[in-house]
Amino acid sequence: MDQSRRNMLKLGGAALAMIPVVAIAAKNDAMRASMKYKDTPEGDKNCANCVQFVPGKTATDLGGCKIFPGDTEVSPKGYCVAWAKKG
Numbered sequence: 328m329d330q331s332r333r334n335m336l337k338l339g340g341a342a343l344a345m346i347p348v349v350a351i352a353a354k355n356d357a358m359r360a361s362m363k364y365k366d367t368p369e370g371d372k373n374c375a376n377c378v379q380f381v382p383g384k385t386a387t388d389l390g391g392c393k394i395f396p397g398d399t400e401v402s403p404k405g406y407c408v409a410w411a412k413k414g
């Protein structure tokens with residue numbers, strides 16, 4: 328394989344790797360509305376201590392929720408009516 332083709336493949340791989348990061352940042356507005364999601368906790372109840380929460384990179388990053396398909400902007404300090412204590 329010549330050098331330019333190798334570089335092109337490398338660049339292609341890097342570009343592909345970057346797409347999902349941009350493309351998956353999204354909110355599932357329909358589920359948020361039906362579950363009355365809010366970005367603030369309800370007393371001691373918050374997404375970070377909910378069994379459905381899928382944490383982001385760090386404890387304070389936005390994450391996901393198993394019952395909000397495609398939503399990547401769930402706050403660890405958020406809350407919704409489907410909250411269930413993490414075991």
Ligand code: SF4
Nearest residue numbers: 374377379380392407
């Ligand atoms: S179910 Fe509700 S409270 Fe639990 S992580 Fe998902 S959005 Fe947060």
